[in-house]
Amino acid sequence: MNSKSWMLGILLFVMLFLAPNTGFAEKVLVIDPGHGGKFSGTCGLTGNTTGFCEKNANLIVSQKVRDLLKTSGIKVYLTRDKDMEFASYLKKADGSTDGGDFDIRMRTANSFASGNNDNSVFISLHHNAHPSNPYVKGYETYFYNGVDHAKEEYPHDPMQIKYLADNRRLANEIHPTVLAKLGSIDRGIMDDQSFYVIRNAQMPAVLVEMGFMTNREEEARIKTADFQNKAAQALAASVVNYFKVFEVYDMNSNKKLYTSKSKDQALTYAKKQPKPVRVFDKNAQKDIYKTTALYEVHHRTVGKLGDFYTSPDAMEYAQSYRNTRLVYKSTGFTLWSNFLPAKYELYVSGTKKGSYVDFEHARYIAEKNAPNARVINKVSGEIVFTNIANDKVTRKLPVTxxxxxxxxxxxxxxxxxxxxxxxxxxxxxxxxxxxxxxxxxxxxxxxxxxxxxxxxxxxxxxxxxxxxxxxxxxxxxxxxxxxxxxxxxxxxxxxxxxxxxxxxxxxxxxxxxxxxxxxxxxxxxxxxxxxxxxxxxxxxxxxxxxxxxxxxxxxxxxxxxxxxxxxxxxxxxxxxxxxxxxxxxxxxxxxxxxxxxxxxxxxxxxxxxxxxxxxxxxxxxxxxxxxxxxxxxxxxxxxxxxxxxxxxxxxxxxxxxxxxxxxxxxxxxxxxxxxxxxxxxxxxxxxxxxxxxxxxxxxxxx
Structure with a gap:
């Protein structure tokens, strides 16, 4: 098998199994109830006596969010659904997190989003503590911005960088909704922390601190069903609203160019773009607009290899393989081929102007040069089209x-x-x-x-x-x-x-x-x-x-x-x-x-x-x-x-x-x-x- 044939086989495999298909995507929420098992998190003012620590509060609210979203069309996964740790240590003696609780926790979280990362979100749910001031209280939202506060000693997952803008949008969706529902003090949206879980999430991610368990009043509220229900309702509503957007993607690179809550604004933006784009309804999980592909590349025996939006892209792709032809979709003209003979020659005023694979293409160009054009079948030398006065078509092909x-x-x-x-x-x-x-x-x-x-x-x-x-x-x-x-x-x-x-x-x-x-x-x-x-x-x-x-x-x-x-x-x-x-x-x-x-x-x-x-x-x-x-x-x-x-x-x-x-x-x-x-x-x-x-x-x- 020659190298081009081998490459074509690999290409077809990749196209079949790895090409994105938004029709099979689904909305996913991964909730990480922080801590668990022997890593209890803060136990606040009374947890050491009552046994109700942060790990318990985190799990209760996470489970309530999952229950609220059962009929929402959003698939919800919890990294843990019981009181457990993921490993016996957080870090090794050398400071490495490999195989530790954080590492395994995030491997678990990322597995739920695998292959559908763009349509998944991650929330790490926590309750806060202050080491010395029992009067501090309120709600905080954190997201990773990957630039201003990134540090070499705290490396991030390479995939996380793709979602920096989405992290901010998710935080801006969640923060005011939770504040309004809980009536908590606003301690702000912050991007100055490189928490392990949000910098290693392979999807848009935030970490929320629902309240301070070291504050007597707030700890008492955190333990109530009313607080827990309202917190869950706010988070669930925020995630639902996060997906209610329209995203514009570059058709070639699949890079997101624009996001809007307004369908009309997204469509207006898309239609002004000089490059091919698609508009994705994130809530409905489907494309609602695509720039029309103008060109197709077909293989001699395999069939269509792909759609293209510009002639240079289509030609570059077609020329990289043997036995291909380039088709202009609106007319069906075969514009170029490396295996079909260019047997039609166009002459204008007696001068040869080009050779063509497709008679209809040659005729179209000839008609644009009226009244001095003639198309010759160079195999037989016969005239197959002419618009020259007193000239006649000599190619006779009877239809029986x-x-x-x-x-x-x-x-x-x-x-x-x-x-x-x-x-x-x-x-x-x-x-x-x-x-x-x-x-x-x-x-x-x-x-x-x-x-x-x-x-x-x-x-x-x-x-x-x-x-x-x-x-x-x-x-x-x-x-x-x-x-x-x-x-x-x-x-x-x-x-x-x-x-x-x-x-x-x-x-x-x-x-x-x-x-x-x-x-x-x-x-x-x-x-x-x-x-x-x-x-x-x-x-x-x-x-x-x-x-x-x-x-x-x-x-x-x-x-x-x-x-x-x-x-x-x-x-x-x-x-x-x-x-x-x-x-x-x-x-x-x-x-x-x-x-x-x-x-x-x-x-x-x-x-x-x-x-x-x-x-x-x-x-x-x-x-x-x-x-x-x-x-x-x-x-x-x-x-x-x-x-x-x-x-x-x-x-x-x-x-x-x-x-x-x-x-x-x-x-x-x-x-x-x-x-x-x-x-x-x-x-x-x-x-x-x-x-x-x-x-x-x-x-x-x-």
């Missing part, structure tokens, strides 16, 4: 439309394309395949069967009669044999009788269910080099693989969602096996069964949807697809694509299944395929592909 009034007539159109003069007299196998046009299951695996019978066309039927058009097509072909796929519920006995009356021999392949029918088709197909294993409960993945299976000596094996039929397993031994589709259509249990069957090789190809899965299949077998044409059909229904599989045996062309808009991974494949093979035909199978989509594909291969 195999479109009938319905699915049955579309299948007939495909048959006529395959055999415009009917079966040649010299053709030894004059077989047709007959399948129902109302259900997909029986005929999903028919492509390889078509190959066995010399590219037998598939004709679709319904009801109890072939229909006049189908009868006429069978006669025009001069068919001698019809293989019926499915039981009499799918293709009636009347249709079989009608075929026989036309002097055709008939063979019916059917089982008690779709999987048994598939087994019989596989047996009929005989020895193959490999198997596509696709869902028998839905059609897209099997349809996408069918043309390739029909061209190569492969077959389509249908599996239930969680279980591969036992008869299938026996066929896999020593064969190549490829599961098509994600685990939502075929679970990992199928992987296990396939591997246990003993194939010579095994892999799974899956994308985010049916179109990305198809793109991966096409890339896998790209070397086998060697044609100057391409086929297009809808991926939203099965009949048209079903009938197209035999045509691929004749044309060697890939089948592209489309949705309402172009899929980027499929687009990538189409552009490279059109760059490698000079296209002479675009074949549209069925009328369900939107005209806009046909035009999109046409312009990527012209």
């Amino acid at each position: 439309k195999l479109v009938g009034d319905d699915r049955y007539k579309t299948a007939i159109s495909v048959s006529r394309k395959m055999y415009p003069a009917g079966f040649a007299d010299s053709k030894p196998d004059k077989t047709i395949l007959i399948a129902t046009g109302t259900e997909y299951a029986d005929a999903l695996s028919a492509g390889p069967l078509s190959r066995k019978h010399g590219a037998a066309p598939i004709l679709l039927v319904k009801g109890t009669s072939l229909g006049t058009d189908t009868v006429n097509e069978i006669s025009r072909l001069k068919a001698k044999k019809a293989i019926i796929l499915g039981g009499e519920v799918a293709v009636s006995k009347g249709i079989e009788t009608q075929l026989q009356s036309m002097k055709l021999s008939t063979q019916r392949i059917s089982g008690t269910n779709r999987f048994e029918t598939n087994q019989k088709i596989l047996t009929e197909v005989g020895n193959v080099d490999g198997y596509f294993i696709a869902s028998g409960r839905n059609y897209p993945d099997a349809l996408g693989a069918a043309p390739i299976a029909a061209q190569k000596n492969w077959a389509i094996m249908l599996s239930d969602t969680k279980s591969l039929p036992s008869a299938s397993s026996a066929k896999l031994k020593g064969k190549q096996a490829l599961i098509v589709g994600g685990t939502s259509v075929l679970t990992s249990a199928v992987d296990t069964q396939v591997k246990n069957a003993g194939p010579s090789s095994y892999t799974r190809l899956a994308g985010k949807n049916r179109y990305e899965t198809l793109a991966k299949v096409l890339w896998k077998f790209d070397s086998s697809l060697n044609s100057d044409s391409i086929m297009v059909s809808t991926g939203a229904n099965f009949p048209d694509a079903l009938a197209a599989a035999p045509l691929s045996i004749v044309t060697k062309a890939p089948l592209i299944l489309t949705g309402p808009t172009i899929n980027r991974p499929l687009e990538t494949y189409i552009m490279e395929y059109g760059g490698k093979h000079h296209m002479k035909e675009l074949t549209l199978v069925g009328g369900a592909v939107p005209a806009e989509m046909t035009s999109e594909i046409f312009n990527r291969i012209r």
